[in-house]
Amino acid sequence: MSKHVASTNLLAPPLISSPTDSPTHRYWLRAGWVMVASGWSANQFSALLGAYRSDLGLTTTTTTALFAIYVLGMIPGLLLGGPLADRRGRRPVVFFALATSALATCLLMAGPAVSALLWPGRFLTGIGAGALLAAGSAWIKELSTPPHGTAAGPGAAARRSGLFLSAGFASGGLAASLIAQWAPHPMVTAYIPHLILSAFAALCAAHAPESTSARNTVTPSATTTSPEQDNLSSASTFRRLIAPTAPWVFAGPAVAFATLPGLVDSDLKGWETVYAGVITAITPGAGLFVTPFARRLAARHRIATGVSGLFAIAIGLVLAAVAAANTQPVVALASASVLGGGYGLCVAYGLTEVAVLAPPHQLARVTSRFWTLAYLGFIAPYVITLLTKLFTPPSVLLGAATLALVTLGSVAYLGTRAPTAEPACAATTKTAGAH
Template sequence: MTTTAPPATSRTTHRPIRHRHWLRTGWVMTASGWSANQFSALLGAYHADLGLTGATTTALFGVYVLGLIPGLFLGGPAADRRGRRPVVFAALALSALATVLLMAGSVATGLLWPGRFLTGIGAGALLSAGGAWIKELSSPPYDTHSTAGAAARRSGLFLSAGFATGGLAAALIAQWAPAPMITAYLPHLALSATAALLASRAPETARTGSRGAGHVSGAPAPGPSPAPHGPAPEPSPAPAPASAPGPASAPGPAFRRLVAPVAPWVFVAPSIALATLPGLVDAGLTGWQTVYAGIVTAVTPGAGLLVAPLARRLAARHRIATAVAGLAAVIAGLLLAAFAVARIRPDAALLAAAVLGAGYGLCVAYGLTEVAALAPPDRLARLTARFWALCYLGFCTPYAITLLTGLFAPATVLLAVVVPAAVTLALIARRGARQGARPTA
């Protein structure tokens, strides 16, 4: 009796492709977050050691946004036209130059202004180009294993890791190392070099130049899967092509209605925790203000990291559930912050920073997931840039609070911020209930 051998390809049928290229590019997002937050932990030190006024240090915190906006809007389109790789490398180099200027600012304080401005430009370009790069490397043909929304979560996690560790490292170095205004910035230079080295091993993904709309640079050409992997896995429902009608080809209305109102709160929450709260509650922390500020800069985005699993579960339940939870956390954090400031309670302020950080993490996860679902491939970096530009408007909040505290009590000003947050929450809940489920991504 003869037996028939099974087909040679049966063992490899439906085998998913799972490359880790996104892991290499993720570190550019960490470098972006680190560059933004390393300065935040040193605000008190600049005030105490260099004699800068509170208004000046807060303005230096906010001037970052003036650079970030053009960085986003120039970096996004450039990454779509020229490719992710050249924009990322140029942004990393510019970010390193900005850090050198901040180091020189310890002896020539005028250099702090261009240093912060260039930090914003570099960070903005990294956010738009790096975020798009991670999204594409988390999708076929590079990765057929990742679930929907994985790219958005990865971008947010890498960015939050940079926010959390950059400020804490700078604060600890500034507290105990010699020449703190110089040595506190050295880790970012090392991180930028490491991120560039790792990203150099990741493939280019953008459709650029004359390659044609059907070819992704660095990606396998369309066609059958390579023989070692056997037949391609059965496709899951996919979005319509970019040229077809539907939500993916016209992201504007959905973006304006459901994403734009939430975006500024992404950084309203942590900017208040980082730049406003420490200086209002540290009266009894003589000699430890910098360390306390560093702990706050770690706790705030650290809480954003911890809520990532919650964000994933909420997103699976309803399209706007993550945004509603995030805005509710922001409101709760503002109420706690007002209490902490009124009673001058550093412990309560630290709790408020954690709650505000959770609001940040939920809001950023919601925004990035929506952008990834709405944007066609040839507009991904542009829409990502629009999202981050709106997010970073929130960085202006501490400066506005500083100006208003000349007229009102700080706790009153913080309570006033609750009002627009509650209005945004009600607006998104109403629109989201009408919109229904998210388009397949």
């Protein structure tokens, strides 16, 4: 049988190992709040970009750079948080990340007094959110399918992470914008709900047990194929089918959050912040709405969800170009909803594929690679801002739509010709049975 490789902590909560630890306990729901906190922390700043420009006098280039530096924090948070969660367990990484995220929010609250603190605040926001995504996604997936139950398959379990994340995205930006519109000291008070949510998420996560996969590895000697062959097959599938789609997961929403409001809000007359908040709610809200559709698409073909998501993002970018060309806030809202639908489909596709391909003892590590590529899409608004110095915004957005269609064609071509890979969890089951 498998052997323990991680250090044992006598004070740690019990592993899921008894028949009473059934899906009815819904431990995944307790762990899910950390994903809500992650999404909230990322998007609360997005809705305030207009306020930072008008109240603090920051330029568009500066605010989009602040938006993008979040990604620079995400990368080490994901790449370090995933392997650390595989070695030490999900819980310690989650609590460290929640504390980091709360500290980052405190720095952002001090930003109106010392604007230089906005930079480390956004960077630490990325680190905290990245570690939460890496450890939290794996934790929810494993708590959804305990050893003595089959509460959810890899696809359904993976989609739960995306649902919690989308809920945080949708509510965080809207709440921040509404507070900023009417509350005193808006760029301070708008961040208070995240501190409350972080404390609540920590309390919920404290009652969720560590998962067995976080502490175990599989002895490879009895597998029908060598570990090197399994790793090569999974790596090839990741590189050919998942990696090209991943940056589009957040490229579309980032354009909706950070680019569109500034292109169409010239006639809103004081309602710019609320409008930005509505967009930050509509975009991930559409991602939540398409989840049942994603499930049906995945049942037809493994790449159908990803291809559909890329097509939706391309259409959304075309609508964004139309909205920018005619300064139409209503068309921009329609674009945001389509981009959000594409985000929901692409994130469901990526997380499902990762959950199927990754062996249990590497789940957080592989998940972190997916999120790292996905969050590169947050750089899109900054790239668009730079390109608009040479081209008009509608032409840049149409160029982005063309790139999305090229990616769609590549994934469709490779996906329809790729052999169906055996899930890593199936290989794990064979190994356990052989022992």
